[in-house]
Amino acid sequence: MIYKRVIPCLLLDEDSLVKTKNFAKPNYIGDPMNAVRIFNDKEVDELIILDINCTRNRREPNYGLLKDIVSEAFMPIAYGGGIRNLEQIKKIVNLGIEKIILNNHVLKDVKLIQDAADFLGSSSVVVAIDIKKSMFGGYKIYDHVTRKTSSKNVFDHINEVIEKGAGELFINSVDNDGIMSGYDLHFLEQVLKITNVPVIVSGGAGNYEDLAKALSAGASGAAAGSIFVYVGKHNAVMINYPEFNVLKNLKKDYGLQ
Amino acid sequence: MTTILDYGMGNVGSVRNMIKRMNFDCIISSSRADIEASDKLIIPGVGSFDSAVVKLQDLGMYEIIQKKAQDPGAYILGICLGMQLLFNNSEEGVLPGLGLINGAVRKFNEKEINRRIPHIGWNYVKEDPRSRLFAGCEEAQRFYFVHSYYATTEDPDCIKCVSNYGIDFVSAVEKNNVLGVQFHPEKSHRYGKALLKNFLEL
Numbered sequence: 071m072i073y074k075r076v077i078p079c080l081l082l083d084e085d086s087l088v089k090t091k092n093f094a095k096p097n098y099i100g101d102p103m104n105a106v107r108i109f110n111d112k113e114v115d116e117l118i119i120l121d122i123n124c125t126r127n128r129r130e131p132n133y134g135l136l137k138d139i140v141s142e143a144f145m146p147i148a149y150g151g152g153i154r155n156l157e158q159i160k161k162i163v164n165l166g167i168e169k170i171i172l173n174n175h176v177l178k179d180v181k182l183i184q185d186a187a188d189f190l191g192s193s194s195v196v197v198a199i200d201i202k203k204s205m206f207g208g209y210k211i212y213d214h215v216t217r218k219t220s221s222k223n224v225f226d227h228i229n230e231v232i233e234k235g236a237g238e239l240f241i242n243s244v245d246n247d248g249i250m251s252g253y254d255l256h257f258l259e260q261v262l263k264i265t266n267v268p269v270i271v272s273g274g275a276g277n278y279e280d281l282a283k284a285l286s287a288g289a290s291g292a293a294a295g296s297i298f299v300y301v302g303k304h305n306a307v308m309i310n311y312p313e314f315n316v317l318k319n320l321k322k323d324y325g326l327q
Numbered sequence: 328m329t330t331i332l333d334y335g336m337g338n339v340g341s342v343r344n345m346i347k348r349m350n351f352d353c354i355i356s357s358s359r360a361d362i363e364a365s366d367k368l369i370i371p372g373v374g375s376f377d378s379a380v381v382k383l384q385d386l387g388m389y390e391i392i393q394k395k396a397q398d399p400g401a402y403i404l405g406i407c408l409g410m411q412l413l414f415n416n417s418e419e420g421v422l423p424g425l426g427l428i429n430g431a432v433r434k435f436n437e438k439e440i441n442r443r444i445p446h447i448g449w450n451y452v453k454e455d456p457r458s459r460l461f462a463g464c465e466e467a468q469r470f471y472f473v474h475s476y477y478a479t480t481e482d483p484d485c486i487k488c489v490s491n492y493g494i495d496f497v498s499a500v501e502k503n504n505v506l507g508v509q510f511h512p513e514k515s516h517r518y519g520k521a522l523l524k525n526f527l528e529l
Contacts, residue, residue, distance in 0.1 A: 073469075075448050113516045115449055116471075141344050146471050146514045166340030168373055168473065168514065191374045191408070193445035193473045237445050237475075268443050290443060 121151025410507030440493025
Protein backbone atom coordinates (compact mmCIF):
# COMPACT_ATOMS: atom_id res chain seq x y z
CA MET A 71 0.00 0.00 0.00
CA ILE A 72 1.08 3.54 -0.59
CA TYR A 73 2.34 5.53 2.32
CA LYS A 74 2.04 9.25 2.74
CA ARG A 75 4.97 11.55 2.15
CA VAL A 76 6.97 13.67 4.55
CA ILE A 77 8.72 16.33 2.51
CA PRO A 78 11.48 18.77 3.45
CA CYS A 79 10.82 22.10 1.76
CA LEU A 80 14.01 24.00 1.01
CA LEU A 81 13.96 27.71 0.32
CA LEU A 82 16.60 29.17 -1.97
CA ASP A 83 17.55 32.80 -2.23
CA GLU A 84 20.08 33.07 -5.05
CA ASP A 85 22.73 30.49 -4.07
CA SER A 86 21.85 30.31 -0.39
CA LEU A 87 19.55 28.15 1.64
CA VAL A 88 17.29 30.24 3.88
CA LYS A 89 14.31 29.79 6.20
CA THR A 90 11.61 32.40 6.56
CA LYS A 91 8.99 33.38 9.13
CA ASN A 92 5.63 34.48 7.76
CA PHE A 93 7.25 34.64 4.32
CA ALA A 94 9.69 37.30 5.62
CA LYS A 95 12.94 37.61 7.59
CA PRO A 96 14.94 35.00 5.65
CA ASN A 97 17.47 33.39 7.97
CA TYR A 98 20.65 32.07 6.32
CA ILE A 99 20.86 28.31 6.79
CA GLY A 100 23.84 27.39 4.64
CA ASP A 101 24.87 25.77 1.42
CA PRO A 102 21.97 24.11 -0.39
CA MET A 103 24.18 21.33 -1.75
CA ASN A 104 25.18 20.29 1.74
CA ALA A 105 21.52 20.05 2.76
CA VAL A 106 20.61 18.09 -0.37
CA ARG A 107 23.42 15.58 0.24
CA ILE A 108 22.25 15.01 3.81
CA PHE A 109 18.62 14.60 2.76
CA ASN A 110 19.72 12.15 0.08
CA ASP A 111 21.65 10.09 2.63
CA LYS A 112 18.62 10.11 4.91
CA GLU A 113 16.46 8.83 2.04
CA VAL A 114 13.75 11.46 2.29
CA ASP A 115 10.45 10.74 0.53
CA GLU A 116 10.70 13.80 -1.70
CA LEU A 117 12.21 17.29 -1.80
CA ILE A 118 10.50 20.54 -2.58
CA ILE A 119 12.78 23.35 -3.66
CA LEU A 120 11.45 26.88 -3.88
CA ASP A 121 13.47 29.84 -5.12
CA ILE A 122 11.59 32.47 -3.14
CA ASN A 123 12.79 35.70 -4.76
CA CYS A 124 13.10 34.46 -8.31
CA THR A 125 9.83 35.95 -9.55
CA ARG A 126 10.04 39.16 -7.55
CA ASN A 127 13.58 39.84 -8.77
CA ARG A 128 12.65 38.83 -12.31
CA ARG A 129 15.41 36.24 -12.39
CA GLU A 130 15.57 33.03 -14.39
CA PRO A 131 15.55 29.83 -12.32
CA ASN A 132 19.07 29.01 -11.11
CA TYR A 133 19.62 26.20 -13.62
CA GLY A 134 23.26 25.67 -12.64
CA LEU A 135 22.37 25.03 -9.01
CA LEU A 136 19.41 22.84 -9.95
CA LYS A 137 21.69 20.76 -12.15
CA ASP A 138 24.10 20.26 -9.24
CA ILE A 139 21.21 19.36 -6.94
CA VAL A 140 19.78 16.64 -9.18
CA SER A 141 23.18 15.04 -9.64
CA GLU A 142 23.24 14.38 -5.88
CA ALA A 143 19.59 13.68 -5.19
CA PHE A 144 18.03 10.33 -6.07
CA MET A 145 14.57 11.11 -4.84
CA PRO A 146 11.66 12.95 -6.43
CA ILE A 147 12.18 16.67 -6.63
CA ALA A 148 9.62 19.38 -7.20
CA TYR A 149 10.90 22.83 -8.12
CA GLY A 150 9.13 26.15 -7.98
CA GLY A 151 10.28 29.72 -8.48
CA GLY A 152 10.22 32.08 -11.43
CA ILE A 153 8.42 29.71 -13.82
CA ARG A 154 6.37 31.62 -16.37
CA ASN A 155 6.65 29.71 -19.65
CA LEU A 156 6.92 26.25 -21.19
CA GLU A 157 10.50 26.77 -22.38
CA GLN A 158 11.67 27.13 -18.78
CA ILE A 159 9.68 24.06 -17.80
CA LYS A 160 11.33 21.99 -20.54
CA LYS A 161 14.75 23.16 -19.39
CA ILE A 162 14.03 22.28 -15.75
CA VAL A 163 12.63 18.86 -16.59
CA ASN A 164 15.59 18.09 -18.84
CA LEU A 165 17.90 18.60 -15.88
CA GLY A 166 16.16 15.67 -14.18
CA ILE A 167 13.52 17.41 -12.07
CA GLU A 168 10.20 15.68 -12.61
CA LYS A 169 7.74 17.98 -10.92
CA ILE A 170 7.33 21.66 -11.45
CA ILE A 171 5.51 24.01 -9.13
CA LEU A 172 3.56 26.94 -10.54
CA ASN A 173 2.43 29.73 -8.28
CA ASN A 174 2.57 33.44 -8.98
CA HIS A 175 2.31 33.30 -12.76
CA VAL A 176 -0.87 31.23 -12.70
CA LEU A 177 -2.66 33.78 -10.51
CA LYS A 178 -2.92 35.81 -13.72
CA ASP A 179 -2.52 33.22 -16.43
CA VAL A 180 -3.90 29.73 -15.75
CA LYS A 181 -3.21 28.63 -19.32
CA LEU A 182 0.37 27.76 -18.39
CA ILE A 183 -1.05 24.92 -16.27
CA GLN A 184 -2.68 23.41 -19.32
CA ASP A 185 0.46 23.79 -21.45
CA ALA A 186 2.54 22.23 -18.70
CA ALA A 187 0.07 19.36 -18.23
CA ASP A 188 -0.04 18.68 -21.98
CA PHE A 189 3.74 18.49 -22.06
CA LEU A 190 4.45 16.73 -18.77
CA GLY A 191 1.20 15.04 -17.87
CA SER A 192 -0.91 16.32 -14.99
CA SER A 193 0.84 14.18 -12.42
CA SER A 194 3.97 16.29 -12.74
CA VAL A 195 2.30 19.68 -12.48
CA VAL A 196 1.90 21.06 -8.98
CA VAL A 197 0.13 24.34 -8.30
CA ALA A 198 1.15 26.16 -5.13
CA ILE A 199 -1.25 28.44 -3.35
CA ASP A 200 -0.13 30.69 -0.52
CA ILE A 201 -2.93 31.58 1.83
CA LYS A 202 -3.43 34.16 4.53
CA LYS A 203 -6.26 34.43 7.01
CA SER A 204 -8.27 37.59 6.45
CA MET A 205 -9.08 39.92 9.32
CA PHE A 206 -12.75 39.06 8.94
CA GLY A 207 -12.29 35.31 8.99
CA GLY A 208 -11.96 33.28 5.83
CA TYR A 209 -8.92 32.84 3.64
CA LYS A 210 -7.25 34.98 0.99
CA ILE A 211 -4.64 34.12 -1.63
CA TYR A 212 -1.36 35.83 -0.79
CA ASP A 213 0.72 37.22 -3.65
CA HIS A 214 4.34 37.07 -2.49
CA VAL A 215 5.49 39.39 -5.27
CA THR A 216 3.22 42.32 -4.42
CA ARG A 217 3.13 41.20 -0.75
CA LYS A 218 -0.63 41.75 -0.83
CA THR A 219 -3.60 39.44 -0.78
CA SER A 220 -5.31 38.80 -4.10
CA SER A 221 -8.93 39.67 -4.79
CA LYS A 222 -9.43 36.24 -6.39
CA ASN A 223 -11.50 33.82 -4.32
CA VAL A 224 -9.22 31.05 -3.11
CA PHE A 225 -11.70 28.22 -3.67
CA ASP A 226 -12.57 29.46 -7.18
CA HIS A 227 -8.86 29.54 -7.91
CA ILE A 228 -8.41 25.97 -6.66
CA ASN A 229 -11.27 24.72 -8.83
CA GLU A 230 -9.88 26.56 -11.82
CA VAL A 231 -6.31 25.27 -11.52
CA ILE A 232 -7.51 21.68 -11.15
CA GLU A 233 -9.80 22.08 -14.13
CA LYS A 234 -6.79 23.30 -16.16
CA GLY A 235 -4.80 20.20 -15.24
CA ALA A 236 -3.00 20.67 -11.92
CA GLY A 237 -2.20 17.13 -10.73
CA GLU A 238 -1.36 18.13 -7.19
CA LEU A 239 -1.90 21.11 -4.89
CA PHE A 240 0.68 22.58 -2.54
CA ILE A 241 -0.97 24.81 0.04
CA ASN A 242 1.18 26.98 2.23
CA SER A 243 0.04 29.11 5.15
CA VAL A 244 1.73 32.51 5.37
CA ASP A 245 0.48 32.98 8.95
CA ASN A 246 1.96 29.69 10.13
CA ASP A 247 5.20 29.73 8.10
CA GLY A 248 8.18 29.31 10.45
CA ILE A 249 6.01 29.58 13.57
CA MET A 250 6.19 25.85 14.35
CA SER A 251 2.83 25.72 16.12
CA GLY A 252 1.08 23.27 13.78
CA TYR A 253 -0.54 23.34 10.36
CA ASP A 254 -3.75 25.14 9.52
CA LEU A 255 -5.77 21.93 9.41
CA HIS A 256 -9.03 23.83 9.13
CA PHE A 257 -8.04 25.19 5.74
CA LEU A 258 -6.66 21.81 4.68
CA GLU A 259 -10.00 20.19 5.42
CA GLN A 260 -11.84 22.78 3.36
CA VAL A 261 -9.51 22.14 0.41
CA LEU A 262 -9.83 18.37 0.71
CA LYS A 263 -13.60 18.65 0.61
CA ILE A 264 -13.66 20.29 -2.83
CA THR A 265 -10.75 18.46 -4.50
CA ASN A 266 -9.85 14.98 -5.63
CA VAL A 267 -6.15 15.49 -6.45
CA PRO A 268 -3.38 14.91 -3.91
CA VAL A 269 -2.82 17.85 -1.56
CA ILE A 270 0.50 18.70 0.11
CA VAL A 271 0.19 20.95 3.13
CA SER A 272 2.93 23.28 4.31
CA GLY A 273 3.51 25.94 6.92
CA GLY A 274 3.67 25.49 10.66
CA ALA A 275 4.95 22.01 11.48
CA GLY A 276 6.71 22.19 14.84
CA ASN A 277 7.26 18.49 15.50
CA TYR A 278 6.76 15.07 13.92
CA GLU A 279 3.30 14.74 15.46
CA ASP A 280 2.16 17.75 13.42
CA LEU A 281 3.18 15.89 10.27
CA ALA A 282 1.18 12.84 11.29
CA LYS A 283 -1.84 14.97 12.18
CA ALA A 284 -1.88 16.56 8.73
CA LEU A 285 -1.50 13.21 6.97
CA SER A 286 -4.20 11.71 9.12
CA ALA A 287 -6.48 14.66 8.27
CA GLY A 288 -6.17 13.63 4.61
CA ALA A 289 -3.12 15.41 3.19
CA SER A 290 -1.13 13.25 0.77
CA GLY A 291 2.10 14.93 1.80
CA ALA A 292 3.24 16.98 4.76
CA ALA A 293 5.95 19.51 3.89
CA ALA A 294 8.03 21.35 6.42
CA GLY A 295 11.06 23.63 6.61
CA SER A 296 11.93 24.60 10.17
CA ILE A 297 11.80 21.15 11.77
CA PHE A 298 14.19 19.75 9.16
CA VAL A 299 16.75 22.57 9.33
CA TYR A 300 16.64 23.54 13.02
CA VAL A 301 17.08 21.58 16.23
CA GLY A 302 16.53 22.47 19.88
CA LYS A 303 14.88 25.32 21.69
CA HIS A 304 17.17 27.94 20.25
CA ASN A 305 16.79 26.77 16.67
CA ALA A 306 20.38 25.76 16.05
CA VAL A 307 20.86 25.05 12.36
CA MET A 308 21.18 21.33 11.71
CA ILE A 309 19.80 19.45 8.73
CA ASN A 310 17.82 16.46 10.00
CA TYR A 311 15.10 14.00 8.99
CA PRO A 312 13.53 11.13 10.94
CA GLU A 313 14.45 7.50 10.36
CA PHE A 314 12.00 5.60 8.16
CA ASN A 315 10.83 3.43 11.06
CA VAL A 316 10.24 6.44 13.31
CA LEU A 317 7.87 7.88 10.73
CA LYS A 318 6.32 4.50 10.10
CA ASN A 319 5.51 3.97 13.77
CA LEU A 320 4.24 7.50 14.20
CA LYS A 321 1.92 7.12 11.21
CA LYS A 322 0.70 3.83 12.65
CA ASP A 323 -0.21 5.64 15.89
CA TYR A 324 -2.42 7.88 13.79
CA GLY A 325 -4.04 5.00 11.96
CA LEU A 326 -2.00 5.51 8.80
CA GLN A 327 0.16 3.16 6.80
CA MET B 328 26.57 0.50 -24.94
CA THR B 329 23.64 1.74 -22.89
CA THR B 330 21.52 4.45 -24.46
CA ILE B 331 18.82 6.48 -22.80
CA LEU B 332 16.38 7.37 -25.54
CA ASP B 333 15.82 11.11 -25.70
CA TYR B 334 12.53 11.67 -27.51
CA GLY B 335 11.58 14.90 -25.80
CA MET B 336 9.45 13.32 -23.08
CA GLY B 337 11.40 14.44 -20.07
CA ASN B 338 13.41 12.89 -17.31
CA VAL B 339 16.46 11.64 -19.22
CA GLY B 340 18.71 13.62 -16.89
CA SER B 341 17.84 11.81 -13.69
CA VAL B 342 18.23 8.36 -15.24
CA ARG B 343 21.68 9.35 -16.51
CA ASN B 344 22.61 10.83 -13.13
CA MET B 345 21.88 7.59 -11.32
CA ILE B 346 23.66 5.40 -13.89
CA LYS B 347 26.75 7.62 -13.76
CA ARG B 348 26.69 7.57 -9.96
CA MET B 349 26.97 3.77 -10.14
CA ASN B 350 29.99 4.14 -12.46
CA PHE B 351 28.30 2.70 -15.53
CA ASP B 352 28.57 4.38 -18.91
CA CYS B 353 25.59 5.60 -20.85
CA ILE B 354 24.69 8.10 -23.50
CA ILE B 355 21.56 10.13 -24.08
CA SER B 356 20.60 10.06 -27.72
CA SER B 357 17.84 10.28 -30.26
CA SER B 358 19.94 9.13 -33.19
CA ARG B 359 18.88 5.95 -34.96
CA ALA B 360 22.48 4.83 -35.36
CA ASP B 361 23.08 5.06 -31.60
CA ILE B 362 19.90 3.19 -30.77
CA GLU B 363 20.71 0.47 -33.31
CA ALA B 364 24.20 0.07 -31.88
CA SER B 365 23.04 -0.19 -28.25
CA ASP B 366 22.74 -3.45 -26.38
CA LYS B 367 20.81 -1.72 -23.58
CA LEU B 368 18.07 0.72 -24.39
CA ILE B 369 16.23 2.67 -21.71
CA ILE B 370 12.97 4.34 -22.66
CA PRO B 371 12.05 6.85 -19.96
CA GLY B 372 8.98 8.99 -20.22
CA VAL B 373 6.83 11.53 -18.51
CA GLY B 374 3.81 12.89 -20.31
CA SER B 375 0.86 11.71 -22.30
CA PHE B 376 0.68 8.49 -24.34
CA ASP B 377 -0.18 9.93 -27.75
CA SER B 378 2.37 12.72 -27.65
CA ALA B 379 5.01 10.11 -26.83
CA VAL B 380 3.86 7.90 -29.72
CA VAL B 381 4.01 10.83 -32.14
CA LYS B 382 7.52 11.74 -31.03
CA LEU B 383 8.77 8.16 -31.31
CA GLN B 384 7.25 7.84 -34.76
CA ASP B 385 8.67 11.18 -35.90
CA LEU B 386 12.12 9.95 -34.93
CA GLY B 387 11.52 6.69 -36.84
CA MET B 388 11.94 4.71 -33.62
CA TYR B 389 9.07 2.23 -33.89
CA GLU B 390 10.79 -0.08 -36.37
CA ILE B 391 14.16 0.21 -34.63
CA ILE B 392 12.75 -0.60 -31.19
CA GLN B 393 10.59 -3.42 -32.52
CA LYS B 394 13.63 -4.88 -34.32
CA LYS B 395 15.73 -4.53 -31.17
CA ALA B 396 13.11 -6.49 -29.23
CA GLN B 397 13.78 -9.42 -31.62
CA ASP B 398 17.54 -9.27 -30.94
CA PRO B 399 18.32 -11.72 -28.10
CA GLY B 400 21.54 -9.86 -27.30
CA ALA B 401 19.78 -6.58 -26.61
CA TYR B 402 17.65 -5.48 -23.66
CA ILE B 403 14.99 -2.79 -23.44
CA LEU B 404 13.78 -1.15 -20.22
CA GLY B 405 10.73 1.09 -20.26
CA ILE B 406 10.21 3.37 -17.27
CA CYS B 407 6.79 4.79 -16.31
CA LEU B 408 5.25 6.04 -19.58
CA GLY B 409 8.12 4.18 -21.26
CA MET B 410 6.72 0.93 -19.83
CA GLN B 411 3.18 1.79 -20.90
CA LEU B 412 4.44 2.35 -24.45
CA LEU B 413 5.54 -1.31 -24.61
CA PHE B 414 1.85 -2.34 -24.66
CA ASN B 415 -0.68 -2.35 -27.51
CA ASN B 416 -2.68 0.74 -26.64
CA SER B 417 -3.82 3.08 -23.87
CA GLU B 418 -7.07 4.64 -22.72
CA GLU B 419 -5.12 7.89 -22.58
CA GLY B 420 -4.89 8.08 -26.35
CA VAL B 421 -5.92 6.60 -29.67
CA LEU B 422 -2.53 5.83 -31.23
CA PRO B 423 -0.97 2.36 -31.12
CA GLY B 424 1.79 1.50 -28.66
CA LEU B 425 4.87 -0.53 -29.55
CA GLY B 426 2.95 -3.79 -29.08
CA LEU B 427 5.91 -5.64 -27.57
CA ILE B 428 3.77 -6.89 -24.68
CA ASN B 429 0.15 -7.89 -25.16
CA GLY B 430 -2.18 -5.73 -23.16
CA ALA B 431 -3.80 -2.35 -22.71
CA VAL B 432 -3.14 0.61 -20.46
CA ARG B 433 -6.14 1.76 -18.42
CA LYS B 434 -6.97 4.74 -16.25
CA PHE B 435 -7.43 4.29 -12.50
CA ASN B 436 -11.11 4.55 -11.68
CA GLU B 437 -11.41 6.93 -8.76
CA LYS B 438 -14.69 5.45 -7.52
CA GLU B 439 -13.48 1.88 -7.80
CA ILE B 440 -10.19 2.41 -5.94
CA ASN B 441 -11.45 5.12 -3.57
CA ARG B 442 -8.12 6.97 -3.77
CA ARG B 443 -6.95 10.31 -5.08
CA ILE B 444 -5.61 10.24 -8.64
CA PRO B 445 -2.80 10.51 -9.76
CA HIS B 446 -1.09 7.83 -7.70
CA ILE B 447 1.83 9.90 -6.45
CA GLY B 448 4.26 8.70 -3.84
CA TRP B 449 6.17 5.73 -2.49
CA ASN B 450 4.65 2.32 -2.66
CA TYR B 451 5.65 -1.23 -1.89
CA VAL B 452 6.06 -3.99 -4.45
CA LYS B 453 5.34 -7.70 -4.48
CA GLU B 454 7.94 -9.09 -6.81
CA ASP B 455 8.10 -12.48 -8.48
CA PRO B 456 11.16 -14.32 -7.13
CA ARG B 457 12.02 -15.23 -10.73
CA SER B 458 12.29 -11.61 -11.75
CA ARG B 459 15.63 -10.57 -13.18
CA LEU B 460 15.17 -6.89 -12.31
CA PHE B 461 14.59 -7.65 -8.63
CA ALA B 462 17.25 -10.37 -8.33
CA GLY B 463 19.03 -10.26 -4.98
CA CYS B 464 17.06 -7.26 -3.79
CA GLU B 465 16.41 -6.51 -0.15
CA GLU B 466 13.15 -6.98 1.76
CA ALA B 467 10.41 -4.34 2.00
CA GLN B 468 11.61 -2.36 -0.97
CA ARG B 469 9.81 0.82 -1.88
CA PHE B 470 9.66 2.79 -5.08
CA TYR B 471 8.39 6.17 -6.19
CA PHE B 472 5.32 6.25 -8.46
CA VAL B 473 3.70 9.10 -10.39
CA HIS B 474 0.94 7.96 -12.74
CA SER B 475 -2.78 7.95 -13.47
CA TYR B 476 -2.75 4.97 -15.85
CA TYR B 477 -1.69 1.37 -15.31
CA ALA B 478 -0.94 -1.52 -17.61
CA THR B 479 -3.07 -4.65 -17.86
CA THR B 480 -2.11 -7.81 -19.68
CA GLU B 481 -3.58 -11.16 -20.61
CA ASP B 482 -0.08 -12.59 -20.59
CA PRO B 483 0.37 -13.43 -16.86
CA ASP B 484 3.84 -14.89 -17.38
CA CYS B 485 5.27 -11.45 -18.08
CA ILE B 486 3.97 -9.93 -14.82
CA LYS B 487 6.97 -9.74 -12.54
CA CYS B 488 5.69 -7.39 -9.87
CA VAL B 489 2.44 -5.96 -8.58
CA SER B 490 1.64 -3.04 -6.31
CA ASN B 491 -1.60 -1.92 -4.73
CA TYR B 492 -3.40 1.38 -5.03
CA GLY B 493 -6.95 0.47 -4.11
CA ILE B 494 -6.55 -2.36 -6.61
CA ASP B 495 -3.56 -4.54 -7.45
CA PHE B 496 -1.86 -3.33 -10.62
CA VAL B 497 1.15 -4.47 -12.63
CA SER B 498 4.22 -2.52 -11.55
CA ALA B 499 6.88 -4.45 -13.49
CA VAL B 500 6.93 -6.67 -16.57
CA GLU B 501 9.57 -8.84 -18.18
CA LYS B 502 9.06 -10.67 -21.44
CA ASN B 503 12.26 -12.14 -22.83
CA ASN B 504 14.48 -9.12 -23.35
CA VAL B 505 11.73 -6.51 -23.01
CA LEU B 506 11.36 -5.16 -19.48
CA GLY B 507 9.36 -2.35 -17.92
CA VAL B 508 8.69 -0.72 -14.58
CA GLN B 509 5.81 1.60 -13.74
CA PHE B 510 7.73 3.33 -10.95
CA HIS B 511 10.80 5.55 -11.18
CA PRO B 512 13.95 3.63 -10.16
CA GLU B 513 15.99 6.76 -10.86
CA LYS B 514 14.10 8.50 -8.05
CA SER B 515 13.95 5.60 -5.61
CA HIS B 516 17.18 5.84 -3.62
CA ARG B 517 19.11 2.59 -3.11
CA TYR B 518 16.16 0.42 -4.17
CA GLY B 519 16.19 2.01 -7.60
CA LYS B 520 19.96 1.77 -7.85
CA ALA B 521 19.85 -1.98 -7.18
CA LEU B 522 17.19 -2.46 -9.84
CA LEU B 523 18.99 -0.40 -12.49
CA LYS B 524 22.22 -2.22 -11.70
CA ASN B 525 20.46 -5.54 -12.34
CA PHE B 526 19.31 -4.23 -15.71
CA LEU B 527 22.73 -2.84 -16.66
CA GLU B 528 24.36 -6.19 -15.79
CA LEU B 529 21.97 -8.34 -17.83
